[in-house]
Amino acid sequence: MKPKAVVLLSGGLDSAVALAHAQDAGYECAALSFDYGQRHRIELECAQQQALHQMVKDHRTATIDLRLFGGSALTADVEVPKDRDLTSSEIPITYVPARNTIFLSFALGFAEVFGAGTIVTGMNAVDYSGYPDCRPEYIAAYERMANLATKAAVTGEQALRIWAPLVDMSKAEIVGRGLELGVNFADTTSCYDPDAQGQPCGHCDSCLHRDAAFAAHGLTDPRRAPAGAS
Amino acid sequence: MKPKAVVLLSGGLDSAVALAHAQDAGYECAALSFDYGQRHRIELECAQQQALHQMVKDHRTATIDLRLFGGSALTADVEVPKDRDLTSSEIPITYVPARNTIFLSFALGFAEVFGAGTIVTGMNAVDYSGYPDCRPEYIAAYERMANLATKAAVTGEQALRIWAPLVDMSKAEIVGRGLELGVNFADTTSCYDPDAQGQPCGHCDSCLHRDAAFAAHGLTDPRRAPAGAS
Numbered sequence: 379m380k381p382k383a384v385v386l387l388s389g390g391l392d393s394a395v396a397l398a399h400a401q402d403a404g405y406e407c408a409a410l411s412f413d414y415g416q417r418h419r420i421e422l423e424c425a426q427q428q429a430l431h432q433m434v435k436d437h438r439t440a441t442i443d444l445r446l447f448g449g450s451a452l453t454a455d456v457e458v459p460k461d462r463d464l465t466s467s468e469i470p471i472t473y474v475p476a477r478n479t480i481f482l483s484f485a486l487g488f489a490e491v492f493g494a495g496t497i498v499t500g501m502n503a504v505d506y507s508g509y510p511d512c513r514p515e516y517i518a519a520y521e522r523m524a525n526l527a528t529k530a531a532v533t534g535e536q537a538l539r540i541w542a543p544l545v546d547m548s549k550a551e552i553v554g555r556g557l558e559l560g561v562n563f564a565d566t567t568s569c570y571d572p573d574a575q576g577q578p579c580g581h582c583d584s585c586l587h588r589d590a591a592f593a594a595h596g597l598t599d600p601r602r603a604p605a606g607a608s
Numbered sequence: 609m610k611p612k613a614v615v616l617l618s619g620g621l622d623s624a625v626a627l628a629h630a631q632d633a634g635y636e637c638a639a640l641s642f643d644y645g646q647r648h649r650i651e652l653e654c655a656q657q658q659a660l661h662q663m664v665k666d667h668r669t670a671t672i673d674l675r676l677f678g679g680s681a682l683t684a685d686v687e688v689p690k691d692r693d694l695t696s697s698e699i700p701i702t703y704v705p706a707r708n709t710i711f712l713s714f715a716l717g718f719a720e721v722f723g724a725g726t727i728v729t730g731m732n733a734v735d736y737s738g739y740p741d742c743r744p745e746y747i748a749a750y751e752r753m754a755n756l757a758t759k760a761a762v763t764g765e766q767a768l769r770i771w772a773p774l775v776d777m778s779k780a781e782i783v784g785r786g787l788e789l790g791v792n793f794a795d796t797t798s799c800y801d802p803d804a805q806g807q808p809c810g811h812c813d814s815c816l817h818r819d820a821a822f823a824a825h826g827l828t829d830p831r832r833a834p835a836g837a838s
Contacts, residue, residue: 438676438677440672440673440676441671441672441673442670442671442672442673443670443671443672444717446668446670446718447668447717447718447720447721474717475716475717475718475720475721475758475759476713476714476716476717476720476757476758477717478757479713479716479717479753479754479757480710480713480714480716480717482713483706483709483710483712483713484706484710486705486706486709486710487674487677487704487705487706487707487709487710488676488677488705490677490705490706491677491705510756510757510758510759511756511757511758513756515756516753516756516757519749519752519753519756520753522749522752522753523709523746523749523750523752523753524709526740526741526743526745526746526749527706527708527709527740527741527746528705528706528740528741529705529740
């Protein structure tokens with residue numbers, strides 16, 4: 379029997395590669411997405427597409443309301459910064475308070491019910507936009523807490539691992555791994571401010587990182603509509 | 609200026625006392641409740657009443673769907689066990705996977721936006737029904753993780769404390785502290801299986817603990833309708 383894992387699937391590039399990587403490593407994966415009041419519904423459509431492409435049998439979407447607290451350009455009506463200096467150490471306004479902690483916590487509940495000993499996340503700490511909750515020391519501390527939180531941990535049945543297989547990879551390396559695994563990148567979205575058709579803006583932090591990563595492989599982002607297409 | 613705290617307010621006895629205790633200790637408290645698909649809406653009504661009685665200015669209710677995973681008598685259509693042996697070390701079916709972890713994670717997001725350095729929870733580990741995520745070592749591990757998760761922690765502006773002031777108290781001691789502080793216990797609910805009027809069943813784990821605690825003070829639970837009342 380394959381070991382089970384719950385994969386956090388956002389509709390972005392990283393989590394699509396993390397899912398493919400975990401399946402390639404032999405895990406039976408369930409996937410979990412969040413309808414968290416994000417401004418861009420295209421993320422959830424991409425997550426659905428990835429789950430279909432990658433033949434995930436159990437994909438759930440949890441509805442939670444992060445707008446309750448405001449405080450981020452991704453959930454509130456605040457402008458997304460464009461052409462920002464990516465070497466800045468400042469935490470950007472696109473940071474959503476406690477988002478990864480909340481997502482991992484739902485994954486913990488799902489893992490317990492699904493019987494999974496592993497939670498897979500696409501977090502990475504190289505081209506990570508300066509979010510505090512993407513760092514390896516954060517992930518390690520989360521894992522330690524999780525092993526005190528669950529029934530299986532207490533009974534000693536199963537330890538819980540938070541696996542961030544991409545944590546030490548650059549965005550270009552992540553794209554490279556996805557290309558090897560046949561990930562359909564056209565059905566992933568990274569832009570913080572896409573247009574109504576889901577086309578990337580090309581200027582937010584996330585677009586800058588993504589475009590550079592595809593360029594490193596001599597490619598153009600397959601998400602971008604070809605010139606002249608409507 | 610008073611230090612700020614976010615208090616997890618469930619509508620139960622413990623969190624009502626924890627809120628009064630934190631206010632008595634000089635904190636400006638905001639409160640956070642959850643509409644998580646619990647079978648008993650009376651909990652949310654009691655949380656509202658407590659916030660009113662205790663003059664909390666900012667009380668928010670986050671809507672989240674824990675039924676998505678099932679797995680508990682408190683969220684799924686599973687019978688609540690009655691007259692159980694409270695000395696059993698078994699984790700009961702009323703345990704909701706990852707519930708406290710999820711609740712604390714939302715509180716973490718709220719604390720960050722509210723500017724609070726303290727999250728207050730009514731968790732206690734003495735008469736705690738055997739839930740893994742109520743133990744002091746769990747709370748300590750959560751706090752450690754939280755201090756790696758937030759913007760203020762990373763910038764060094766403010767450390768985050770998870771404060772469980774009742775953690776070492778017995779249920780009878782918690783009731784005693786609440787009586788000192790003038791908590792209106794009639795507007796708290798603890799029963800896992802109340803009737804349609806919100807009256808406690810008297811036989812679930814939670815009722816057994818609560819009734820014994822009031823009895824230790826020579827009292828009857830003020831939540832119970834007096835004999836002959838309709």
